[in-house]
Amino acid sequence: MKPSFALRLMAALLVLGLHAAALRLADAVLHGLGAAKPARAERMVIHLTLPPLAREAEPPPPKRRPPPRPPQPQAQPERSPLQNPVAVAPHAPASRAAPPPPTAEEWAFAARYTLRNSKGYRHSWGQQLRSLMGTAIEGPDQGAVRFRIEIAPDGTLTRVDTLWTTSAAVERRAREALGRMPPLPPTPTGKPLIFERTIHFSPDAHDDPPTYDHDCLPQPKAFRNPFVWDGKSPQRRPEPEPEEPPDPQALQDCLKQLPQNTIEAEAARDRRAMERWGWTSGSGDAQR
Template sequence: MHRLRWHAWPLLLCLALHALVWLVLEGRHVQGFTPRAKPETEVVTLTLWPAPPISQAAPSRPNTPSPSTASLATQAAPPPPSAEDWAFAAQYTLKNSKGYRHNWGQQVRSMMGTATEGPQQGLVRFRIEIAPSGQLSRVDTLWSTSDMAEKKARQAIASMPALPPTPTGKPLIFEKTIAFSPFAHDDPPVYRYDCDPDPVAFRNPFVWDGQSPQVRQEQAPTRPMTEQELEDCRKQLPRETIDAEVARDRRVMERWGWSGSQR
């Protein structure tokens, strides 16, 4: 029994030493550990200083002259058609009496006076009916862009001199635009192509009334002139003038945007 106690002491001593070492190491670990503090929320404060005031100077107005002192564009009234012009127009039957219609518009514009750039300039379009005797039967205003232009045109129409009879001996019905503007051109027409057949007016070939059988309606081609008709037509054509050719070229250039004279 004594011998068993003696042999138990080394085991107890070993366990005690292990326990002591474990306590020492655990104590060092606990002492060296520092818990991480929770990060505080960072607050960034920005101070915005007001911008220095900008001195706003009054905008300088352009030195534009008033309309009363500015140089405005003007265009004098064209001369009225001459007796020779009316003699030609009275016998020219092509294209719905083309020469007569042009002379009528030139006569009206010649009696309207000088056109000045400004709010009074404009266009007016009439529907005219002239009796076979040359007397005005009816005039209707289709549209107008200037009350002054319409007023002057109607005053000129009311005081027009007696006109020659219509070329066909029938009532002449047409529409005419009178331009009361310093930038308008009332040029003589070109008669060179008046013997060419008129293009066929477009008609929808697929029009349908919803009841009758659907049939595509082909447009009838224009009947060509015979040799005799073409010869008689060409006898009416006047000799072309340089002014008419220049006017035609200018109209083509203005239509397609090639001219720098547009305003």
């Protein structure tokens, strides 16, 4: 490791000082031999001045801080449309006025139409009840109720049973309307009329008039699953019962009694067919 510059300088100065002291001592000795009294040896003081050491590294002056900027408003993050509340303007609830009650001509037709379990009478009875229930307004009081009705031959309502309901308020309103029903005409067959009827009390319900095109055709037989087996009896597939063709003369006489369908009934039948089968279907089956 090499000595530092300060140590080498000190060594050099020390050597020079020693040489100077030796020269002075030699000069004093030479001069002292010729003098009467020996001169007093002078004390020689050698002042060694060390070189200034390297100054310690001064810390850099502190940087001037820029003046504080005024606070700027922070940009709000963009919110998705789902996060932004959208004010929805209040709208009036949907409603449907009650249908008009059946006219005297409609009741006269219903009182003599015997086909399909007195189809005209059943429709007029439901229209009369719905007209007494008032306007249906969208909300918690809308719904439907299905009754099983029994009417005596003289037109007196003898029994009403609730099969199901979707709203107690609708059932209560319907039963209140039953208490205000006007006197009804006698049944077409002169026998008790028993049927089921669903009353829709809703702004989306349609009070469709029936069609009578197929009322003279025989009723389709109830479906029976040919694969039902009790697990005990021998498995035999029942033969389908043959359908007897209707009497041509009786069919012609029945067709002469059928009323002409109204435009509303035809439009309602087409709407029901399109709702069930789509827009590519033709006219649907008649209401039975």
